[in-house]
Amino acid sequence: MKKTALLNIALSQAVASLGHGDRVVIGDAGMPVPPGTPLVDLAVTHGIPDFLSVLQALLSEMQVESHLLAEETLTAQPPALAELERLTAAGALGRRQWVSHEELKALCQGARVQIRTGECQPYTNLILVAGVTF
Template sequence: MKKHGILNRDLAGIFAKLGHTDQITISDCGLPIPDGVTCIDLSYILGKPSFDEILAIVLDDLVVEKAYVAAEMKTANAKMHYVVNKSIEQISEVSHEEFKAMTRQSKVIIRTGEASPYANIILQAGVIF
């Protein structure tokens, strides 16, 4: 049994298979999941687990070189915008419509119970060297 890091066997397996520039998405409970993209639904009640809780855990386990968020997050969800900018150096903002289209390329979408607007992020895997 694993002692540290992500214990969820599905997430741990997907993370182990990621290569440089592969992308994953962490979403709120309302983001549409594109057909054909694996979704691991961690939500158990409205608001739990939270977006920022899952983001912190994933960032502790995964090398991230870049992230993408919807530009609308800045004004519609200042709290999450602050959390994201505090946690990740290189962030690109795209329209929410473009963001949703980009999720089609994600290796996995991790659905949280987050119930605040635009609490979604695409993380691009980096390398450890």
Template structure:
């Protein structure tokens, strides 16, 4: 039994397969999930678990070199926007429509129970050396 890091076996298994430049998504409960991308649905009721809780846990477990966020978060969800700008390196902003299109090429989507708008991020994996 693991005693540190991600305990969810599906998440841990997916994370073990990630390499440099692979991308994953942490999503609110409303983001459309592309058919071809695996989704681990952690939502168990509206608002739970919150986006920022999952973001923190993922950032503790993965090396992240860049992030992509919808531009709309800046004006429509300042709290999440500020959290992302403080915690994620090398953020680039795209329209929400472009963000949704980019999710089709990611390796994994982690769905949270978050209900605030534009609480989504694409994280690009880095390397430990």
């Protein structure tokens, strides 16, 4: 049995397959998934699982170099934004890059994996860029 918080087999395999610079998308329930992008669909119902729970579990195993957020997130102010700010300040998410929501959606193409949560707050989407541990 694994000792880390991340128990989902598909997510563990996705993290294990990451190389430096690979992208992982954590999206809300409405974030489109480009054709050909591997999807781990965790959404069960409205709000389950929530975005932050999935992010915390993923961070227990993934080395993050940087992350991308949509500029619209600042305007929408989803509840998860305060925790994203805290994690960024603590260094858990690396440096931040702001892009438009349309650019964020376009960057999902070519992601190593996209994770669909049950989150139903607009603009609760994030791209994590894998770092290295050495």
